[in-house]
Amino acid sequence: MIKDKHIALYVTGGIAAYKSLNVVRELIKKDAQVQVIMTKAAQEFVTPLTFATLSQRPVITDNFTPQTSPNDFIPHIKLALWTDLAVVIPATANIIGKIANGLADDIVSTSILATKAKKLVFPAMNTDMYNNFAVKNNLDILKKMNIQVIQPATGFLAEGMTGKGRLPELPEIVTAIENNFIDKKLTGKKVIVTAGGTKENIDPVRYIGNRSSGKMGLAMAEVARDLGADITLITTVETDLTDIEIIKVQTAAEMMKKLQDRFDTIDVLVMAAAVADFKPINVADQKIKKNDNEDIFTIKLTKNPDILKTVASTKTHQFVVGFAAETQNLLANAEKKLASKNADVILANNVSENGAGFNVDTNKITLLQKDHEPDSWPLMSKVDVAKKFWGFYINL
Structure with a gap:
């Protein structure tokens, strides 16, 4: 279903960043082509080398350093044109706000802004942050932009609280990604x-x-x-x-x-x-x-x-x-x-x-x-x- 599909996986700076490693692994097992792009904050949780090893591709971390060749000085445009599906996992409150308001100040936000392909966002954060009016408002804006927002799960969170904001389990994440490549045979019904x-x-x-x-x-x-x-x-x-x-x-x-x-x-x-x-x-x-x-x-x-x-x-x-x-x-x-x-x-x-x-x-x-x-x-x-x-x- 996702064999040879180009999936851009954007990893941002939340504790759930480590769970994205298993997502990459599952997508690669299904023969998808996965390009990982990381914010600076995400690199504090997981090293780019780990993602590069799993995805078998260099991780894109900078908008100004050539990624694959000396002439590759506009990676966000090249990436946007390459992408069949853009996935943000985990999606922090910060990146949600940037996408909703058209901000572009790093490789992740510029690439997403330039991407015309479908986008899939997995919010993951503290319950109080998730329930904050500003975050809820920004998520509503994403939905109006036809960006798919997957509801976070309820469970034990990193700081010891229990509530809504946990990243969904791996099978649910992979299914949500695969669903974007299903032939929409009921369209119009x-x-x-x-x-x-x-x-x-x-x-x-x-x-x-x-x-x-x-x-x-x-x-x-x-x-x-x-x-x-x-x-x-x-x-x-x-x-x-x-x-x-x-x-x-x-x-x-x-x-x-x-x-x-x-x-x-x-x-x-x-x-x-x-x-x-x-x-x-x-x-x-x-x-x-x-x-x-x-x-x-x-x-x-x-x-x-x-x-x-x-x-x-x-x-x-x-x-x-x-x-x-x-x-x-x-x-x-x-x-x-x-x-x-x-x-x-x-x-x-x-x-x-x-x-x-x-x-x-x-x-x-x-x-x-x-x-x-x-x-x-x-x-x-x-x-x-x-x-x-x-x-x-x-x-x-």
Whole structure:
């Protein structure tokens, strides 16, 4: 995927600079061509020789000293023209501010300013610095410049604090880089994905819900985004996904309203949310107190709207995907759902089966489509399920 691609890796002066060594190593293992460029501060953490050894290229550290030949006096322009993807890792508050404001006072900032290729930035810093208004404002500017900003992770930081600002783990970094070289086969497609389990209030502190984590829906949205789709995610769960319109809801009624407002404008609906089938008829204004004289408390329920069936009944050109989370009679129940919901595809899984239920990172799917034999997929990660599904859709 990234074989022979020209990746300019900009290393700036944060403690996470040492982690960039493993990034270089992984990219080289995948046969990418990697040119490392370092700020003066970055060289205080890791020597250029170490990066040169791993990348098999001299590291560029100066805008005025020839790098490869006596006539190479404008390395920032030469580098900018060479680059297929510019990656800043770690991205300190300083370099983020420079990029956002068009400043160019060293080899890193001048090269980035001159580069027309895609840019990918990995902020890594102390939590308080990351949350500073100026840094947040500069990151917003980068996004408006169509520069990809990867959210930092939350965890143990160098100074002993725990918080947001940690560089993501290596596999996530490499995946984010590779995604820039994926053929954007969903470009121009507008997609809505629903994710998470809906919650129906009983009183201000209690609700009826289910065990859905939303991981399958989030994976569907993330992979479609990476393939170039314009994504709206209607979700009940929190997410750090970027470059996606995120609409938070709680109840089935809220989810259906948000979906109906946008359904006419989209190409694909992926209904991955686990919608509660029932809701209380009456919702108490105050917390319901336990009565010591009553051992049984009764809640009367009424059916929630069938979101998939209601919305799919109005489709004109939309491709509609439903999910069937079952605990028994998987194919029979999924076939019934396919016939009754007016969906184009049902993705069925047995949530009582190990590795295929709620709150896990894997799934085992059977794809059902009208006038086709069921297509059973092996157990795989939910991200791989999403990749396989979108591959199926693209090849229809």
